[in-house]
Every structure is written in structure tokens, then in C-alpha cells.
Amino acid sequence: MFRLWAKTFKNNHMLRDTVICDGSSDTRTHKIFHALDEVCSQFDLGRPLWLDSNVREFQKHAKARFYKDSFIEQIEFDYLEIQMLEEDD
Template structure:
């Protein structure tokens, strides 16, 4: 599995990164570590998971973070994470 992180401004991807899961770790640890790595690469704070994000990710394996998920102001419109299969991207 992979997690694909994207920063969007005006519906255009300005930054993206794909992180591979470590087969020796469980799913939750992999997801957490992937998000941490992507946020560090993008130089953004770690977003808060709201109930709507949890529901969306559980159903679609994708969620969109907006200003509501961050304390600090940011210069992008959306931060998206999406689980992709190894055969994708």
C-alpha cells in the first residue's frame, strides 16, 4: 500500500508525495507515519482528524483537509491524502 499526499491551490496540485507502507508495521502506524512524513516534506503542521475525515477515509480511503483541520493559517486550499494500490501511480 501507499499513501499519496497532495497540496492543492486553485484545484491544481502544487506538491505531492507518495509514501510506501512498511510491511513490518500495522495499518494505523503506517498511516500515521506516512502522514507525518508527508507533512514534514510539505513543511506543514499535522492536521486534526475531524469526525467527517474519519468517516470519509473509512469509506473512500481518501480524505480532504481544509483550514478547519489546522490551527495555523496556510497558503494552500486543500491537503488531500489518499490510499493507493501498489499498481497505481
């Protein structure tokens, strides 16, 4: 089972979180993008841009933070963090 945890933070306090599960046979990349779309839908956010720093961070640590420069619209928190909890075997 694929599980991705998403959290928003402001002043080092978690404001909101959700876990997205995906049991499909899709690729890892597609599951990540689908999960991020679901997070944005639940949190009523525009989809953030994947900057090179986000890609490197996610590849290295299975975690990425999206700051204000990753969003087109203004956000009411400091950053959105996504973290891989579980991947398919």
C-alpha cells in the same frame, strides 16, 4: 507494500504531491499516521487534526481532505488530500 499519495491543491490546481511507501509490519492505522507525519515533514506543515468527517471519508473512500479548519496554523493552499494507493495483503 503500503503506499499513500498526498497532494496540496489551490484553486483546483495541484501544487505539490508525494508518495509515501511503508514496507513495515506495523498496523494500517500506524502506517497512515506515520505516512501523514512524513508528508507534513516534507511539505513543512503542522500535522492536521482528524475531524470526524475526515475519519468517515477515509474509511469509506480511502481518501480524505484536510481543509483549513483541520490545521492550527494558517496554510497557503485550499486543502491537503491523502489517498491510499496500495495496501498490504
